[in-house]
Amino acid sequence: MSSSGTPSSLGRAPRKFLVVIDRTPKCAVALRFATRRAQHTGGRVTLMCAASPPDFQQWRGVEEIMKDEAHAEAEGLLYAAHKTVNDLSGILPELVIPYGEITACLGKILKEDKDISILVLASGAGKEGQGPLVSLFGSAVQSIPVTIVPGNFTDAQIYALA
Numbered sequence: 001m002s003s004s005g006t007p008s009s010l011g012r013a014p015r016k017f018l019v020v021i022d023r024t025p026k027c028a029v030a031l032r033f034a035t036r037r038a039q040h041t042g043g044r045v046t047l048m049c050a051a052s053p054p055d056f057q058q059w060r061g062v063e064e065i066m067k068d069e070a071h072a073e074a075e076g077l078l079y080a081a082h083k084t085v086n087d088l089s090g091i092l093p094e095l096v097i098p099y100g101e102i103t104a105c106l107g108k109i110l111k112e113d114k115d116i117s118i119l120v121l122a123s124g125a126g127k128e129g130q131g132p133l134v135s136l137f138g139s140a141v142q143s144i145p146v147t148i149v150p151g152n153f154t155d156a157q158i159y160a161l162a
Contacts, residue, residue, distance in 0.1 A: 013115060014041070014042050014043045014044055015037075015038065015041055015042075015043035015044070015117045015118060016043065016044045016045075016046055016113075016115045016116045016117050016118075017034040017035075017037060017038050017043055017044070017045050017046070017116075017117070017118050017119075017120050018034075018046045018047075018048060018109070018110075018113075018116045018118070018119045018120065019031050019034045019045065019046070019047055019048070019081070019120050020048055020049070020050075020102065020106060020119075020121065021047050021048065021049040021074075021077050021078055021081045022049065022077070022102075023077065025151065026122035026123065026124060026151030027081075027122065028084075029122040029149055029150070029151050029152075029153050029158065030120045030121055030122040030149055031047075031081055031084055031085065032084070032088065032155065032158050033120055033122070033147070033149045033153070033158045033161070033162050034118075034120040034147075035084070035085045035088045035089050035091065035162075036088070036089070036158055036159060036162030037118075037120070037147075037162045038089065038091055039088070039089035039090075039091065039162075040162060044091065044093070044094070044115075045085050045091055045093040045094070046093060046094040046095075046096060046113070046116060047078050047081050047082065047085070047093050047094070047095050047096065048096040048097075048098065048105065048106065048109055049074040049075075049077045049078045049081075049096075049097055050074065050097070050098055050099070050100060050101070050102040050105040050106075051067070051070040051071040051073070051074040051097055051098070051099045051100075052070055052100070052101065052102065053066075053067070053070070053099070053100060053101070067099070070099075071097060071099070074097045075097060078095045078097065079095075081093075082095060096109060106119075110143060110144060111143075116144060117144060117145070118144060118145050118146070118147055119144060119145070119146045119147070120146075120147045120149065121146060121147070121148050121149070122148070122149045122150070122151040122153075123148050123149070123150055123151050124151050
């Protein structure tokens with residue numbers, strides 16, 4: 001072990017921070033926090049945006065169009081988040097677009113990608129509450145640590161902590 005005690009000196013892979021991307025303002029807080037932590041610790045960032053299935057099953061052709069639209073929307077959100085990560089830190093994040101309900105997709109990714117070491121979520125800052133992911137992963141025992149960042153943190157607060 002070197003005197004610096006850094007993960008790379010211990011022969012471990014760099015930390016991989018997973019951020020769930022959606023349209024909520026708190027997502028931007030989680031994204032910025034994970035990016036700064038990865039930057040300061042020599043880590044990596046994975047961005048996941050689930051292409052959610054349509055709420056109803058009609059004709060096959062309509063279902064396929066809606067599925068394609070959901071994928072395109074997820075792709076757009078991920079590319080915007082990718083740009084933020086790269087602009088803030090120079091890190092090129094991994095992008096993942098699973099198809100399905102977000103909690104099921106997240107559980108599957110956490111099982112399949114053993115390199116993910118930390119899930120970063122932001123809590124709701126207003127009366128909307130914590131949100132389903134914070135409620136689920138904040139209280140359940142999981143296979144990796146979960147960092148929950150207050151959703152109303154400013155860039156200065158994120159930078160000071162990350």
